[in-house]
Amino acid sequence: xxxxDLQALGLRALNEKLQNQTDETNQKDWEIIxxxxxxxxxxxxxxxxxxxxxxxxGYYCGGMNKQxxxxxxxxxxxxxxxxxxxxxxxxxxxxxxxAGATGHGGTLVIKGNAxxxxxxxxxxxxIVVHGNIGHMSAFMAQSGxxxxxxxxxxxxxxxxxxxxxxxxxxxxxxxxxxxxxEMRPEHLDILRDLLEKAGCDAKPEEFKRYGSARxxxxxxxxxxx
Amino acid sequence: xxxxxQNAIPQTVPVQSSTFSQTVNAEIRRAAATGIYDIRGGGAxxxxxxxxxxxxxxxSISRYPLEGYREKCETKVTLGTRFAKNPIEIDIPITIAGMxxxxxxxxxxxxxxxxxxxxxxSTTTGDGGMTVEERGHSSKLVYQYLPSRYGMNPDDLRxxxxxxVVVGQGAKPGGGGMLxxxxxxxxVAKMRNLPKGIxxxxxxxxxxxxGPDDLEIKILELREITGWRVPIYVKVGGAxxxxxxxxxxxxxxxxxxxxxxxxxxxxxxxxFIEHVGQPILACIxxxxxxxxxxxxxxxxxxxxxxxxxxxxxVAKCMALGADAVSIGTAALIALGDNDPRWEAEYQKLGTTxxxxxxxxxxxxxxxxxxxxxxxxxxFDPVEGGRRxxxxxxxxxxxxxxIARACGKSHVHNLEPEDLCALTLEAxxxxxxxxxxxxxxxxxxxxxx
Numbered sequence: 001x002x003x004x005d006l007q008a009l010g011l012r013a014l015n016e017k018l019q020n021q022t023d024e025t026n027q028k029d030w031e032i033i034x035x036x037x038x039x040x041x042x043x044x045x046x047x048x049x050x051x052x053x054x055x056x057x058g059y060y061c062g063g064m065n066k067q068x069x070x071x072x073x074x075x076x077x078x079x080x081x082x083x084x085x086x087x088x089x090x091x092x093x094x095x096x097x098x099a100g101a102t103g104h105g106g107t108l109v110i111k112g113n114a115x116x117x118x119x120x121x122x123x124x125x126x127i128v129v130h131g132n133i134g135h136m137s138a139f140m141a142q143s144g145x146x147x148x149x150x151x152x153x154x155x156x157x158x159x160x161x162x163x164x165x166x167x168x169x170x171x172x173x174x175x176x177x178x179x180x181x182e183m184r185p186e187h188l189d190i191l192r193d194l195l196e197k198a199g200c201d202a203k204p205e206e207f208k209r210y211g212s213a214r215x216x217x218x219x220x221x222x223x224x225x
Numbered sequence: 226x227x228x229x230x231q232n233a234i235p236q237t238v239p240v241q242s243s244t245f246s247q248t249v250n251a252e253i254r255r256a257a258a259t260g261i262y263d264i265r266g267g268g269a270x271x272x273x274x275x276x277x278x279x280x281x282x283x284x285s286i287s288r289y290p291l292e293g294y295r296e297k298c299e300t301k302v303t304l305g306t307r308f309a310k311n312p313i314e315i316d317i318p319i320t321i322a323g324m325x326x327x328x329x330x331x332x333x334x335x336x337x338x339x340x341x342x343x344x345x346x347s348t349t350t351g352d353g354g355m356t357v358e359e360r361g362h363s364s365k366l367v368y369q370y371l372p373s374r375y376g377m378n379p380d381d382l383r384x385x386x387x388x389x390v391v392v393g394q395g396a397k398p399g400g401g402g403m404l405x406x407x408x409x410x411x412x413v414a415k416m417r418n419l420p421k422g423i424x425x426x427x428x429x430x431x432x433x434x435x436g437p438d439d440l441e442i443k444i445l446e447l448r449e450i451t452g453w454r455v456p457i458y459v460k461v462g463g464a465x466x467x468x469x470x471x472x473x474x475x476x477x478x479x480x481x482x483x484x485x486x487x488x489x490x491x492x493x494x495x496x497f498i499e500h501v502g503q504p505i506l507a508c509i510x511x512x513x514x515x516x517x518x519x520x521x522x523x524x525x526x527x528x529x530x531x532x533x534x535x536x537x538x539v540a541k542c543m544a545l546g547a548d549a550v551s552i553g554t555a556a557l558i559a560l561g562d563n564d565p566r567w568e569a570e571y572q573k574l575g576t577t578x579x580x581x582x583x584x585x586x587x588x589x590x591x592x593x594x595x596x597x598x599x600x601x602x603x604f605d606p607v608e609g610g611r612r613x614x615x616x617x618x619x620x621x622x623x624x625x626x627i628a629r630a631c632g633k634s635h636v637h638n639l640e641p642e643d644l645c646a647l648t649l650e651a652x653x654x655x656x657x658x659x660x661x662x663x664x665x666x667x668x669x670x671x672x673x
Contacts, residue, residue, distance in 0.1 A: 011449065012449065012453070015449045016452065019452070039442045039445055039446065040442070040445050040446040040449045043446050043449050043450050044379050044449065044450030044451075046379065058442070059439070059442045059443075059446070060433075060442065060443070060446040063446050063450065064378070064379040064382070064450055066379065078433065078434075078439075079433040079434070082433045082446075083374060083377055083378070083379075085378055085379065098432060098433040098434075101432045101433040102374040102377065102432055102433070104377075104378065104418070117432065120432040120433070121373070121374060121428065121432045123374070123418045124418065139432075140428060140432075142418050142419060143418055161419060161420065161423075162420060217420065217423040217424065218406060218422075218423060218424045219261050219405075219424050220260065220261070221259050221260060221261050222258070222259055222260040222261075223259075224258075
């Protein structure tokens with residue numbers, strides 16, 4: 001385990017050390033201390049390493065992550081794991097708005113609650129939230145899975161494309177073109193797998209599935225003429 | 226002739242309404258028939274105050290010209306000197322604006338890369354991600370970071386020579402992108418992670434930041450991911466140029482890209498193009514004033530776009546304080562868009578060469594704004610690149626000609642004092658004297 005003190009090292013040097021790791025690195029385990037809510041911690045990492053952040057982070061922790069397993073032993077500010085490509089990001093506490101925004105892959109686990117716009121414009125990422133999520137979550141969500149073990153706020157899945165949304169609790173309201181959909185066996189399998197990966201003991205059968213009605217996919221044109 | 230006819234009462238001549246013109250009425254009928262607003266490509270077509278309303282004064286007894294053909298007149302520009310380890314150096318003050326793969330064919334993107342590289346300048350990606358064609362053929366490539374984040378990934382980000390955070394564009398400040406189903410081919414759909422054939426409407430604002438304070442943190446993240454190596458541009462539409470430029474600089478931009486309402490788009494609502502945003506002429510001096518107030522003029526570079534067509538336009542932008550210009554529509558015309566050689570086919574589409582703007586339909590006879598494999602075969606990227614290079618060369622020579630006539634050894638040495646305006650409106654917007662006077666509306670020290 002290599003320990004990096006963010007306050008002593010500075011953000012650039014810290015990120016550079018992590019970004020310099022390759023697939024073949026022997027230094028697999030990293031610990032970041034004194035994050036003190038700093039922004040852009042462990043962004044752009046592209047190696048199969050384990051990074052633990054001891055404390056809470058500011059904006060964009062784990063942004064554009066590839067391969068790495070990033071664990072925040074605290075809460076995360078806005079845009080955690082934004083545009084993640086692969087790997088995992090796990091937040092022990094709560095996550096602020098835009099968690100997992102535009103993520104293309106990998107898994108984001110939030111053990112507390114997530115604020116508004118969780119999974120906005122998601123493009124293949126899997127997100128599991130143990131608690132509740134805020135309003136406008138999964139707005140324009142393109143693909144991937146968003147699992148919410150608690151409740152969802154207003155306008156869930158507004159203008160959604162092909163992402164799958166699973167919510168165990170109440171949904172305050174659905175956004176435009178988002179509807180409840182049949183939970184088929186393949187969805188239960190996906191859900192079971194994601195819950196297991198996220199260390200969540202909820203049962204897949206307790207969830208409802210939401211997705212696109214596909215009524216906004218094309219402009220409505222009167223072709224009477 | 227009968228007496229009755231001889232004594233006929235003179236009839237009123239039919240008068241067409243200026244308000245309800247034939248064009249307006251046709252649009253009302255089209256809207257009534259279809260129930261959908263008009264979507265088209267390009268920029269504002271209405272006449273607005275523009276560079277043609279400005280003139281250079283040239284040298285005289287009080288100004289000494291440079292010899293027109295032989296004396297040095299430099300055109301090199303360095304972009305991104307504020308924070309980037311590797312600023313971009315271009316040979317000419319003209320760059321190619323962001324145009325997406327999806328709106329343009331792969332061949333057209335390749336041609337832009339070929340032509341720009343030959344001329345020693347940069348191209349820009351556009352919505353939809355980076356293609357092999359444009360990275361492979363562009364010696365300097367600016368990667369746009371857009372609200373949609375289609376195709377966005379850290380590998381491409383690190384391949385870029387600069388990153389352009391797009392907040393808005395001149396054709397539609399406050400609006401998002403649009404790519405209709407006809408152009409969502411298998412390849413485009415895969416790159417954008419969308420179902421094939423849908424009418425894709427991208428978001429108008431970024432998903433993970435709002436406001437200038439957030440933008441500063443977003444720029445920090447992009448710099449950290451790319452090791453502070455490449456310049457970060459911020460592109461805004463011509464809405465509130467003084468404040469937008471100020472906020473972009475405060476957020477940490479290396480370069481501000483400012484796009485006026487004549488700047489083109491692949492597709493959006495006609496009502497948006499024609500009724501939102503300001504002409505570029507009204508924006509440049511305000512952006513320069515913002516840079517000067519921050520003591521950042523020339524430290525943060527300013528690229529302007531929206532209706533730049535020739536070397537005179539380039540020189541006028543330089544004189545108003547810009548560091549470089551960007552061209553989109555003009556570059557497409559150089560490649561062969563709207564060329565009269567396809568007139569018969571334009572007629573079949575119900576339009577004519579020069580007016581064709583239904584780029585979103587993917588039926589471009591020139592094979593440029595399409596994803597149709599048969600139409601794309603008509604376009605030769607090598608020939609397109611040659612034409613673009615020639616055009617860029619001519620624009621540069623023209624700008625140099627004017628700069629020398631004004632006694633300038635670098636196009637950046639052109640200044641507002643080299644200009645006068647033909648109209649009150651242009652004088653007010655460009656803040657240069659109305660021709661024959663030493664006055665413009667709003668000139669400091671004047672009370673009217």
